[in-house]
Amino acid sequence: MSNLKEICSGLPLDPLPPNQGRDPSVPHAPIRTPNLTAEEERLALRNALRYFPPSHHTTLAPEFAQELRQYGHIYMYRFCPTFRMRAYPIDQYPCRTRQAASIMLMIMNNLDPAVAQFPQELVTYGGNGQVFSNWAQFRLVMHYLSEMTEEQTLVMYSGHPMGLFPSLPSSPRAIITNGMVIPNYSSRGQYEKMFALGVSMYGQMTAGSYCYIGPQGIVHGTMLTVLNAGRRYLGSSDLRGRVFVTSGLGGMSGAQAKAAVIAGCVGIIAEVDEAPLRKRHEQGWLMEVTSSMEHCIKSCLVDSNCFYFVSYREAKRTKTPLSLGYHGNIVDLWERLLLEYKRTGELLVDLGSDQTSLHNPYNGGYYPVQLSFRQANQLMSTDPNRFRTMVQESLRRQIKAINELSDAGMFFWDYGNAFLLEAQRAGADVEKPGGGATEFRYPSYVQHIMGDIFSLGFGPFRWVCTSGDPQDLTVTDDIAAFVLEEIGANVTDCIRQQYDDNIRWIREAGKHKMVVGSQARILYSDQRGRVCIALAINQAIADGRVSAPVVISRDHHDVSGTDSPFRETSNVYDGSAFCADMAVQNFVGDAFRGATWVALHNGGGVGWGEVMNGGFGLLLMLNWDVSNGVARRCWSGNSNAYETIQRAMEEHRQLRVTMPFPVQDERVLDRALQG
Numbered sequence: 001m002s003n004l005k006e007i008c009s010g011l012p013l014d015p016l017p018p019n020q021g022r023d024p025s026v027p028h029a030p031i032r033t034p035n036l037t038a039e040e041e042r043l044a045l046r047n048a049l050r051y052f053p054p055s056h057h058t059t060l061a062p063e064f065a066q067e068l069r070q071y072g073h074i075y076m077y078r079f080c081p082t083f084r085m086r087a088y089p090i091d092q093y094p095c096r097t098r099q100a101a102s103i104m105l106m107i108m109n110n111l112d113p114a115v116a117q118f119p120q121e122l123v124t125y126g127g128n129g130q131v132f133s134n135w136a137q138f139r140l141v142m143h144y145l146s147e148m149t150e151e152q153t154l155v156m157y158s159g160h161p162m163g164l165f166p167s168l169p170s171s172p173r174a175i176i177t178n179g180m181v182i183p184n185y186s187s188r189g190q191y192e193k194m195f196a197l198g199v200s201m202y203g204q205m206t207a208g209s210y211c212y213i214g215p216q217g218i219v220h221g222t223m224l225t226v227l228n229a230g231r232r233y234l235g236s237s238d239l240r241g242r243v244f245v246t247s248g249l250g251g252m253s254g255a256q257a258k259a260a261v262i263a264g265c266v267g268i269i270a271e272v273d274e275a276p277l278r279k280r281h282e283q284g285w286l287m288e289v290t291s292s293m294e295h296c297i298k299s300c301l302v303d304s305n306c307f308y309f310v311s312y313r314e315a316k317r318t319k320t321p322l323s324l325g326y327h328g329n330i331v332d333l334w335e336r337l338l339l340e341y342k343r344t345g346e347l348l349v350d351l352g353s354d355q356t357s358l359h360n361p362y363n364g365g366y367y368p369v370q371l372s373f374r375q376a377n378q379l380m381s382t383d384p385n386r387f388r389t390m391v392q393e394s395l396r397r398q399i400k401a402i403n404e405l406s407d408a409g410m411f412f413w414d415y416g417n418a419f420l421l422e423a424q425r426a427g428a429d430v431e432k433p434g435g436g437a438t439e440f441r442y443p444s445y446v447q448h449i450m451g452d453i454f455s456l457g458f459g460p461f462r463w464v465c466t467s468g469d470p471q472d473l474t475v476t477d478d479i480a481a482f483v484l485e486e487i488g489a490n491v492t493d494c495i496r497q498q499y500d501d502n503i504r505w506i507r508e509a510g511k512h513k514m515v516v517g518s519q520a521r522i523l524y525s526d527q528r529g530r531v532c533i534a535l536a537i538n539q540a541i542a543d544g545r546v547s548a549p550v551v552i553s554r555d556h557h558d559v560s561g562t563d564s565p566f567r568e569t570s571n572v573y574d575g576s577a578f579c580a581d582m583a584v585q586n587f588v589g590d591a592f593r594g595a596t597w598v599a600l601h602n603g604g605g606v607g608w609g610e611v612m613n614g615g616f617g618l619l620l621m622l623n624w625d626v627s628n629g630v631a632r633r634c635w636s637g638n639s640n641a642y643e644t645i646q647r648a649m650e651e652h653r654q655l656r657v658t659m660p661f662p663v664q665d666e667r668v669l670d671r672a673l674q675g
Contacts, residue, residue: 003083005094008104008146011079011139016056019063019078022120026113027275029121029128030364031381032072034196035189041068047198048074051136072381073196075121079135085119086112087518090466090548093146099173099596100145102551105466105518106210107131107141114283115214115517117250117276124212125250127357127365129204130178133159133195148173158201159208172591172598176210178203179602191608192363202603205556209599213462214516215254215285217555220505220523221450221460222259225415227501228449229351230263233411239265240319243348245337246415247330248355249286250276256355257286257323262512265351267323268296270330272367272376277325284513291327293336297348330354331369331394334401341408349405352412353445354398354419359603361391361422368394392426399428406442414444416557416567437565438577444570454568455633455640457526457626457648458498459558463537465519467548473519474510475546476537480523481506483532492647494640498524522555527626527648556601560586560629574636582632589628631657 006012022028036044048064049057064074087109093101110131113119122131122138132138141161144154153167156176178201179186181194194200206212230239242265246256249271257280260267269286271277280286290296326333341347357365367376368390380387406412414420420440423430430441439447446454453459465472481503488499502523509521525533540546554561562568565577587600602608627648633641637660649655 003081004088004092007081007083007139008094008142010143011051011136013053013056016059017078017082020080020082021077026119027117027273029071029118029123030377031070032192032196032363033381033384034072034192036068036193036196040193040197041065044068044074044197048076048134048136051134051140068196072192073121074134074198076134076136077120079139080120081135086114087464087468089468095146095148097148097150097173098549099150100148102466102549103174103210103597104142104145106464106551107138109214109464109518110207110210110212111138112517115212124204124207126204126207127250127360128202128363129207130159130201131203131207131210133198133201137161158199158203160198170594172595174597175591176203176208176597176599177601178208178599179608180600181602186602186608188362188608202608203599203601204603205562205601208601209556210597211462211553211555211599213464213518213520213522214514215258215280216514216516216520217255217460217462217522219255219259219262219514221555221557222255223262223505224453224501224524225445225449226259226263226265226351228453229411229413229445230265232449234350239263240321242266242350243268244351244353245269245333245349246353246355247271247333248357249280249325250357254280254285257325258512258514261287261321261323262508264321266321268326268333268349269323270326270328270333272327272329272373274327274373277327281325283516285323285516286325287323289325289327293326293328293332296324296326296333297336297340329367329369330356331398331401334398334405338401338404341405347405347408347410349410352402352405352410353415355415355417356419358418358422359608361418362388366391366394366422369397370394395423395426396428399423399430403429403441412442413448414440414442414566416444416446416564416570418566420444421566436573438570444567446567446569447571452640453498453524454559454629455571455638455644456495456498457559457630457644458495458524459561459626459629460522460555461525461530461533462520462522462553462555463534464551464553465546465548466551467546468519469547470515470519472546472548472550473515473521475540476550477506477509477521479536479540480521480533483536484523484525484529487529487532494643495526498526499529502529526644527630528651530626556599558629559626560632571638572633572636576632576636582629586628627655627657635660637662 045061045065049061052060067074085108087105090101090105093104095101109115110124111119116124123129124131137159144161144164148154148164150169151166152164153171154174155162155165156174158178181200226244227237231237244260244265245268247270249269256269257267277289281289337349367373370390402412420430420442432439432441463476465476484499484503488503491499506523534552537550541549556562557568560582563580563583569577587598591598630641630645634645645657649657
């Protein structure tokens with residue numbers, strides 16, 4: 001395609017493309033406030049101009065300076081492509097290797113307006129999860145990939161393509177690092193400065209590693225979380241008539257509505273920004289929309305684009321699955337639910353959580369209840385300190401309402417988005433008496449709901465059909481279901497539920513119409529399942545049943561991909577929850593076990609400076625990728641992980657893991673310490 005050839009030709013310099021500025025028809029990232037000094041502004045401008053010959057500096061310097069002062073960052077809007085950004089079939093990319101073409105496909109999927117949260121700012125999800133720092137980097141990366149041979153590796157420094165370097169055919173085709181900052185300087189304030197200077201970047205998890213597959217990437221995990229929360233807290237996996245209240249319909253959080261319906265419950269999701277709310281409704285991920293609080297509670301007819309709303313009281317009574325988007329602030333909704341309980345004694349909510357982007361609380365990740373959406377966007381740039389104060393006040397109000405509803409019988413959990421961490425920092429009542437450094441009044445979903453799944457070796461495994469043909473996805477769905485059913489017939493009781501849940505999921509995946517962007521699928525699988533599914537898909541490609549290569553990947557939020565003391569490793573209790581060896585080892589180990597590209601990030605999910613995570617794309621290093629995390633959890637004292645790694649060693653004689661010997665008599669410690 002001529003458009004793709006143009007994109008892959010490098011920076012358009014002769015002539016420069018016209019500067020069309022920001023497109024008013026798409027959502028845009030909030031204005032950043034890096035608070036640069038005059039010298040730092042000069043440095044940021046100098047750094048941006050490095051991408052262009054001096055003959056263009058006179059033209060570009062004024063507009064880059066204006067972007068920096070107006071938006072807090074130099075995005076280089078002039079170089080944003082004007083043609084439709086999406087995952088084109090792999091054969092349409094002009095390049096020398098299929099591996100490079102697969103990376104290009106995944107990059108363009110991350111920037112597809114149907115997928116990306118703020119496409120012109122190169123943000124895929126989470127409010128600040130960047131694919132690149134600016135559009136010059138995008139164009140250079142596409143050019144390098146189009147020229148790459150199987151004896152070269154593209155090296156990426158926080159969005160910046162350092163270049164193509166000689167390597168081996170067995171080496172990764174791309175090595176990506178994002179936000180690798182010296183620990184003492186890895187603060188939010190320093191990050192804002194470094195991003196404005198163009199020298200570092202927050203890649204979230206799968207944004208900066210080019211592995212995002214749209215909201216489907218989290219819908220399965222969210223569905224499993226809600227389902228397992230019902231089993232744990234309500235004593236049943238039948239959630240019909242149960243009500244789940246939460247917030248966020250943007251990037252990853254956009255999965256909550258679909259997940260609630262698949263799990264069978266009534267999902268009420270608050271969202272302050274009308275754009276993502278309407279987007280999810282148009283995509284079919286959200287059944288109904290209202291901006292009236294009373295319409296969330298009572299049945300009525302609303303003249304709002306002629307949508308008919310049933311009340312969630314009615315849906316609860318008839319046990320009808322429902323996803324209702326409330327265009328408003330979640331704090332108002334919690335306080336209204338509490339008022340209803342106090343007035344009537346009726347507790348209308350069974351399960352509660354939150355998926356606002358609190359890893360980024362003061363730059364558009366959380367909107368305080370005291371302000372409208374527009375007022376908040378203005379205040380966060382004009383008076384950041386006052387905005388910060390209002391965010392913290394809003395968090396205290398939110399926790400107060402949640403606490404009272406929880407005392408009445410609602411079950412609430414933290415979704416690993418730093419909600420309780422930021423609430424604690426705001427002075428809210430979330431402390432757990434006698435709790436450890438990673439424990440709060442409410443558990444993280446990893447601690448109580450998903451932690452055992454990780455310890456059993458199950459996590460989010462995914463694939464992308466690079467043909468773009470829905471029929472290929474259907475074939476791979478059938479392959480995965482067959483493989484899991486075959487394995488699941490002979491598994492131990494402790495993992496049978498996991499296989500049953502995932503077989504049900506993959507059998508029903510097609511009818512739920514979850515594809516947004518690339519033809520992709522996700523399921524939770526253990527090591528054996530991943531390897532068997534990947535090999536079976538590979539054979540189907542060889543046989544011609546699948547028409548083009550398939551990208552194998554996973555979320556960084558996985559068994560061994562992430563060290564995050566307030567999420568993925570929050571249930572590691574041997575004192576190593578704040579250590580990041582596992583994620584780094586994962587990145588390095590994947591690199592020399594056949595991965596096509598690998599990534600290591602600072603931040604992701606819980607926020608900058610709070611997480612280290614790694615990921616990969618393509619090929620079959622799957623034995624290492626799971627066992628690494630299970631072994632770490634085993635060493636920390638997790639009994640499920642102990643049994644899982646024992647079975648893995650029995651199946652793979654080359655695998656030998658250092659096993660822990662637990663203290664069996666606590667009096668030994670007492671005597672030693674008393675002495």
